[in-house]
Structures are given as C-alpha cells and as structure tokens.
Amino acid sequence: MTIVSGLPHSSRPLASRSGSSRMNHRSVAVDRLASPRPRLFEAVVWLLPAVAYFVFPDNLALGVSIMTYAVAVLALDLVLGYAGIVSLGHAAFFGIGAYAAGLLAANGWREPLTGLLLAGAASLMIGFFASFLVVRGKDLTRLMVTLGIGLVVYELANRLSSITGGMDGLSGFEVSPIFGVFAFDLYGKTAWWYVYGVSLVVFIFLRFVVSSPFGLSLRAIREGVNRMPALGASVNSRLRIAFTISAGVAGIAGGLLAQTTQFVGIDSLSVPRAAEFLVMLVLGGTGRLYGALAGTAIFMIAHDYLADIDPVYWEFWMGLLLMAVVLFARGGIVGALFNLVPSLKARFGRAAQ
Amino acid sequence: MTSNIIGILFDGLAYGSLLFLVGVGLSITMGLMNFINLAHGAFAMAGGYVSVYLGQKLGMSFLLTLPFAFLGSALLGLVAERLLFQRLYKATHLDQVLFTVGFVFSSIAAAHYFFGASQQMSAMPDFLQGQTRVAGVDLGKYRLLLIAVVAALTVALHLTLSKTRFGAQVRAAVDNQDAAAGLGINVGLIFSLCFALGTGLAGLGGALGIEVLGLDPGFPLKYMVYFLLVVVVGGAGTIRGPLIAAMILGIFDVAGKYYVPEAGAFIIYVLMIVLLLAFPSGLGGKRA
Amino acid sequence: MRTDTSILSPDANIALSTEGLTKVWGSFVANSDINFQLPVGARHAIIGPNGAGKTTFINMLTGVLPPSSGRVFLGGEDVTADAQERRVRKGIARTFQINNLFPGLTVLESVLLAILERKGMAQHWFRPLNAHAAEIEEALDLITDLGLEPQAGEEVKTLAYGKQRLVEIALALATRPRILLLDEPAAGIPAGESTEVFSVIARLPSDVSILFIEHDMELVRRFSQRITVLVGGKVLTEGAPDEIMSDPRVREVYLGEGGHD
Numbered sequence A: 001m002t003i004v005s006g007l008p009h010s011s012r013p014l015a016s017r018s019g020s021s022r023m024n025h026r027s028v029a030v031d032r033l034a035s036p037r038p039r040l041f042e043a044v045v046w047l048l049p050a051v052a053y054f055v056f057p058d059n060l061a062l063g064v065s066i067m068t069y070a071v072a073v074l075a076l077d078l079v080l081g082y083a084g085i086v087s088l089g090h091a092a093f094f095g096i097g098a099y100a101a102g103l104l105a106a107n108g109w110r111e112p113l114t115g116l117l118l119a120g121a122a123s124l125m126i127g128f129f130a131s132f133l134v135v136r137g138k139d140l141t142r143l144m145v146t147l148g149i150g151l152v153v154y155e156l157a158n159r160l161s162s163i164t165g166g167m168d169g170l171s172g173f174e175v176s177p178i179f180g181v182f183a184f185d186l187y188g189k190t191a192w193w194y195v196y197g198v199s200l201v202v203f204i205f206l207r208f209v210v211s212s213p214f215g216l217s218l219r220a221i222r223e224g225v226n227r228m229p230a231l232g233a234s235v236n237s238r239l240r241i242a243f244t245i246s247a248g249v250a251g252i253a254g255g256l257l258a259q260t261t262q263f264v265g266i267d268s269l270s271v272p273r274a275a276e277f278l279v280m281l282v283l284g285g286t287g288r289l290y291g292a293l294a295g296t297a298i299f300m301i302a303h304d305y306l307a308d309i310d311p312v313y314w315e316f317w318m319g320l321l322l323m324a325v326v327l328f329a330r331g332g333i334v335g336a337l338f339n340l341v342p343s344l345k346a347r348f349g350r351a352a353q
Numbered sequence B: 001m002t003s004n005i006i007g008i009l010f011d012g013l014a015y016g017s018l019l020f021l022v023g024v025g026l027s028i029t030m031g032l033m034n035f036i037n038l039a040h041g042a043f044a045m046a047g048g049y050v051s052v053y054l055g056q057k058l059g060m061s062f063l064l065t066l067p068f069a070f071l072g073s074a075l076l077g078l079v080a081e082r083l084l085f086q087r088l089y090k091a092t093h094l095d096q097v098l099f100t101v102g103f104v105f106s107s108i109a110a111a112h113y114f115f116g117a118s119q120q121m122s123a124m125p126d127f128l129q130g131q132t133r134v135a136g137v138d139l140g141k142y143r144l145l146l147i148a149v150v151a152a153l154t155v156a157l158h159l160t161l162s163k164t165r166f167g168a169q170v171r172a173a174v175d176n177q178d179a180a181a182g183l184g185i186n187v188g189l190i191f192s193l194c195f196a197l198g199t200g201l202a203g204l205g206g207a208l209g210i211e212v213l214g215l216d217p218g219f220p221l222k223y224m225v226y227f228l229l230v231v232v233v234g235g236a237g238t239i240r241g242p243l244i245a246a247m248i249l250g251i252f253d254v255a256g257k258y259y260v261p262e263a264g265a266f267i268i269y270v271l272m273i274v275l276l277l278a279f280p281s282g283l284g285g286k287r288a
Numbered sequence C: 001m002r003t004d005t006s007i008l009s010p011d012a013n014i015a016l017s018t019e020g021l022t023k024v025w026g027s028f029v030a031n032s033d034i035n036f037q038l039p040v041g042a043r044h045a046i047i048g049p050n051g052a053g054k055t056t057f058i059n060m061l062t063g064v065l066p067p068s069s070g071r072v073f074l075g076g077e078d079v080t081a082d083a084q085e086r087r088v089r090k091g092i093a094r095t096f097q098i099n100n101l102f103p104g105l106t107v108l109e110s111v112l113l114a115i116l117e118r119k120g121m122a123q124h125w126f127r128p129l130n131a132h133a134a135e136i137e138e139a140l141d142l143i144t145d146l147g148l149e150p151q152a153g154e155e156v157k158t159l160a161y162g163k164q165r166l167v168e169i170a171l172a173l174a175t176r177p178r179i180l181l182l183d184e185p186a187a188g189i190p191a192g193e194s195t196e197v198f199s200v201i202a203r204l205p206s207d208v209s210i211l212f213i214e215h216d217m218e219l220v221r222r223f224s225q226r227i228t229v230l231v232g233g234k235v236l237t238e239g240a241p242d243e244i245m246s247d248p249r250v251r252e253v254y255l256g257e258g259g260h261d
Helices: A019-031 A040-055 A057-082 A090-106 A112-136 A139-159 A189-210 A213-224 A235-261 A271-284 A290-309 A311-328 A332-352 B002-033 B040-057 B062-083 B093-115 B141-163 B165-175 B177-182 B187-208 B224-234 B240-259 B266-278 C054-062 C084-089 C107-118 C133-145 C161-174 C191-202 C217-223 C241-246 C248-258
Strands: B131-134 B137-140 C014-025 C028-039 C043-047 C069-074 C092-095 C179-183 C209-213 C226-231 C234-239
Touching (some): A040 A189, A057 A235, A057 A290, A090 A235, A090 A271, A139 B093, A213 C107, A311 B093, B002 B040, B002 B165, B002 B224, B002 B240, B040 B062, B040 B224, B165 B177, B224 B240, C014 C209, C028 C054, C054 C084, C092 C161, C107 C133, C133 C161, C161 C179, C161 C191, C217 C241, C226 C241, C234 C241, C234 C248, C241 C248
Parallel strands (some): C043 C209, C092 C179, C179 C209
Antiparallel strands (some): B131 B137, C014 C069, C226 C234
C-alpha cells in the first residue's frame, strides 16, 4: 500500500481504533460511489413499458412518443442535472436530429439504424460547435446563449423552407424495415420495440457516462465550479464534452421522432418545446436519469388526457405544476421516492438484524 | 436614400424606446436581487390588456388608459412579488428560471382564457395618427410621442435614482445588499417597490407598444428574448447600459427587417449571441 | 528583449518566487512590488493585519488573479501567464480561507476526483468509477490520514465545519503538491482543534514547501521556520519567528491594531 500523503502510519488518528468499523466506513463510502451495475428495481422499471405494451395495446403511439421524448430529456439531464448548465435551446438539437433523419429518408437513405446514427452525428457535430459558445459565458449569459442558439436554429429552419418544408413541416418520406425484416406497421408495434430498444441502449450508455470519473467531474462542476481549477481541472473542456454528447443524444431522440412518425414539424425545434423538456425533467427530478424517464412519462400521459379537453387549460396547468414543483418538490417525483426509500430501508434493515 | 436611413433610425429608436421601457424594470430587479425573471413580459402584457379592456369596455380614450396600465401592472407585480417571487431570491438560478417559465405559461393561458387568442388593437386618437414633417422627413406622430414619453420617463427615473432618498437606498442595495441592510435599509421593502415600479413601467410599455409590438397571449414568450437581451447585453443593475442596448437592438431589428426581410428575426438572434460573447458582463456591466 | 536575466541561474533550492508582484484595483494597491522566495521544504508563514493583501498574494501565486505587474516563478519557470489549473498540474496546490468544496459530493467522491484529476483520468467515461480500485484506495488512505474515515461516505455539506476544513486540506494534498499554500487553514475552528489541523500539516513530507497565512501567533511560532509580515500590501519585514516576534514594528502593527479587536 502506498503512503499517500507521506504521513507515517502510526500517526493516523483513527487507523487502529476499530478494524471492523473502519472497513465498514470504507465500504459504505465505496458503495455510495455511482455504479453502472443495475439494481433490482431497475429491472422492474424497464419491464413497465413492456407491461404497458400488452395492457394498453391501443396506446402504442403514446408509448412511442413517451420513450422518444424520454431520450431527449435524458440528454438534457446530462447537461442540466449533472453538469448544471441550464439549456433553453435543447430542442434545437432534437430538431436537427429529426430533420437530419427525415431528410436522409426523403433523399433515399431509408435504412433506419444508420439513419438514426447519422442523425445523432449531425446533432453531435453542431452541438460541438455550439458548445464553444455556450461554455464561454456564465449563468444568465449562458442561458441566453442556449436560448439564442435555439432561436437561430428555428429561424434557419423556417427560412430554409425549400429544404425543411418550413411551417408545413417535412413529410412524405418512408423508412425501410429494421434489419430489412421488421417493417414499420400501422399499429406502431415495430416502432414501439424499435424506440424501446434504442432508449434502453441510450440509457445504458448514459448510465456508464454518469458513473464514470467524467460523470463525477460533471457533478463536481455543478457543486463547486470554483474549486475545479484548484484541482487542476479545466472546466470548460469538460463542459464542452458533456454538451456535445448531450446534443448527440438529443439528435437521436429527434431521429426517432422523424422515423416513427414520418413527419417533422418545425415546432420540434422551437423554444417552447425546449421548455417542455425542462418541465419534464424537473417534474421527474434532475441528476438521476430515472427522473427524466418518470417526468417524461407523467408529463406526456397528463398531456394526452388534459390537452384533449382544452390545450389552453393544459398550458395553464403545466405552468402551475412547474411553479409548484419548484416551490414544494425540488427533487421531483423520483427525488421524493428516493427520500422515502432510505427510511423504509432503515426500518426493514433493523428488523432483519 | 438618406431619408430612408433617417426613417429607419427613427423607427428603430421608437422601437428601442419601448424595449427600454419594458426592460429597465427588469434590469433594476435583476441587479438588485440577482433574480432571473423570465416572466417580466407577462406584466407588460397585463398592462396592454388593461389598456385594451378600459378602451373597449369603458370607452376610455387611449391616453387616459395609460396610467391605469401602469398602476394595474404595478399592483400585479407587487402582489406576485410578495406572494411568489420573493420566495425565490435565495433559490438557484435554475429554480428561478423554471418558476418564471411556469409563470409565463400560466399567464399566457390566462390571457388566452380572458381575452381570446386574437391580436388586440388600441383605439388611437386621431391626432396621433399619420405622419408629421420634421426637417424634411416624414415621421410617425405616434412614434414621436413614444420617444418623447420614454425620454421623459428616463430622465425622471434617472433623477429618482440619483437625487432621492429612495434612489440612494436602491443604489446602496444594488451595490451591496448586506451592507445596505446593515445601514438599516429595509431591503425587502426596497425590492418590492422596485419590482412594482419595474412591472408598472413594463405595463406602460405593453400598453404603449400595442401599436408597435402588437398584443396577443403569446406576447410574454415572443418578446422574452428581447427584454432579457436589453438587460443582459446592457448589464443588470444600471439604466444607461440597458438604454444603449435597447437602442442598438431596436435599430438593428428595424433595419434588418427593412433591408433583408427574408432573414426575419435571424439577424437579431445572431447579433444577440455576438453581443453576449463579446460583452459577457454587459455593455455597462459594473460587475466584471 | 529577453526578460529572463534574473533567472539565468535558477536556484534549485527555491521552489517558488516572485518578482515585483503588484496588484492594483483602480487607486487601491492591494499588493505592491512583492519580491518573495520560498525555499524547497520551507515552512513559511505570512502574517499581517486584515486587509494587508495576504489572500491577494496567494491568489496571484495560484493564478486566481492576474497580477497588474510582476512575475511568478515556479522553480526557475515563469508561470505568470499560466491559468490556475496549469499551475496546479505543475505542483502548486492551495486551500481556501472560506471553504470552497463540493457540498453535494461525499468526502470520498471529492478526494477521489482530485486524485483522478491529478492522474489525468477524470475525463474518462468508459470505465466506471468503482473500477478504479487503486485511486479509491489512495483516496481512502488520505481520508484516513486526516481522520475523516468515519465521514468518508457522507456528503460534505453534512459535515461539521472543522471536518470541512480538513476536506479542504485533503483536496489540496490529493493533488500531491510540491508547494502547498494554506490560506488560514484553521480559520473558524475551535482553538483545540486547530492544533490538530496543524499537526496534520506538520507531518507532511519534508520536501513539500508550505506557505501559510495564519492569525494565531502561537500557531505561527510553533509551525513556521520563517515569517513574512505584510502590511498595506507591502512586505514590512521577513525573518525567523523569534526575530519577527521581537521586532518593535511588528509589535506595533499587532498590538496597535489588535488592541481594538
């Protein structure tokens, strides 16, 4: 064992007090480190959509859009929940991915998986360039720059209507069967499994990212950006990487939208859409990935019911909900659940001993 | 050609005056409490609707509705600040952004519910319509009035902040909240009053701006960027910075729409990013 | 024009030095023409009344503040133009007078991050954190050294203030500095515990050069070999503890001002 700070072992204040409690403190601390290894409840969570698939066969389209948007909200969670960058422009990357996938298909590249990857790559690249602008400012400036990027991309899509279809949107393209076998059907069964698979892969990828040293450094930037340079870390390059990855993932979500609905509306890259992503994330809880999933599901289901009644009411309740979450439930829904579980665990743990 | 340029400058100044009128309150409140308020436009919208309502339902003349637009928005601002916003001064910027975005959504829906989705008109009195010839150039009468009103208000605001006891307290609080509180200044009250003043000015701007900016439920979202820009580019907590920023934005926006209409709002958004990156702490930013 | 005349023969025994280091804000001179040398392995204290410019000096040494004029040398190398993070990688670490930590991270996470940053592994995203056994071991050993083991798994924000001060030091040590700058490491800690903090510092390897700011004269006397007195942004005097303590000018500054506290 190396002598880390050069202190002689005998002088360690607590080293010899109790061997077993010492190991206990250590293992407790190590257990609290983020890990990509799945826990039991996660298997249950990921079985839920599959259950819904069989229980609500008439609502497959809703399931597809929930999972599609969940991918975009996961992307937002990486920059906002982990790195602490508030982005009001994330719909831009979602929309870029959507247009990229749509335009590829419209121009003859109908293979869905490569199309999806290319959509993500397009978004990733633009996100990379945008990230240089985003990390330059601080706080409010940064927020405004993300907003500006969102607005510029929207205006661009609006002006380039010969390519994007402008206000009418992009439609009339088709996507080939997945692996050349599973064709997209009218009921949305293929689309459902496709989006389910992609969102699971994206989730696992992000789970690895946030459980890595890189993920820890993002959280550290969120928690104490001023300390980072004193550890020898260059904050901006770290944030640029996070923003770029996030843009790429958002692009994949957009690609999913285009491929499964075979339509891309210009609202997919609007600022209100970006605000919706924020609402979904905050509703579920930031910085824990599952918050993004839960928030999206609850938001979309509520939207499905309430917006049918009256879209204006929906906007009103959404605003109210957002204010209420900020004032009363800062951890979001998953945060509240996670706060409940340890107390349950403590009770049952004691009973078992 | 020159008269064209003068006309654009003039329209740009009028437009910039409105942006300043709405944005200046935001600048003061942001500088004072470091509170990011994306809902400021909702109070401008409220002022606009007060003016339209009084004009249409009670037949008041447009100019007479303006004080009510100011008072109505100021009152709404005061209530909202006491009940809601003051809970967020110590919150993170993310919370402030989310909360005020939520406020914007709800207020848009509320405006939609009460006044419908359509564009509103203000009943402009005859003597403010048409143009007048000044030094060989045709200038819109209404826009002249706009510039004059905003110029007068700016001077009044400047005098209030630099000469009165209230102004001295505000400046002290902007400079250093804790020190101001230590001097026995009631910072909470100062902020409530500033918030009411700022939202009142925004409401006045909303009413005066019906002719120029339009008025529909989407107003707070549509112009959110512009008002924020005035503050962020100009630098929060000052008057001069936002004034310059508002004029630059106004002129560029009008010129852009005139010379390159196909670019739409594109120019202003690109200008915004460039300005933000060139002046990360604002044009008049005292906080480097 | 060459500007390195003064370092034609860099003294291998000098870990850190400054040349005419000055910081001016408007008309306020925070640091004025400070020429300073920190030998390798030194235990050097900076004392001075409040507002003497001690923290400003540390901030310029670490690259938090750019100097108005003057230069900073690490060994013989001019690092004046280097950003803070580059100087850290070259071996300068510091603690902050006011805790500057990661409130929502656990103690282990904080220290582990510092170690991963030092090793250039912190941008790796393909290997999970808990697979970095060697780094975790190192972090836990350092945490144990500082007596923080019982709190290793707790979030920093839940720790008592004194423990947080120790995390400050742990983060600085995790960068394995050659030069350690401590800005009032025991500030805010009850008198009994401050000795504990300094005894940790005293056990550091002898080739680590330490510069610390401290107000408690008893601690300064016990832990420093040499003292620089800063008053009004200028070096008043420098010398061994006994010389400094008996210097009438220093006594005047301290007794004259201290009498009002």
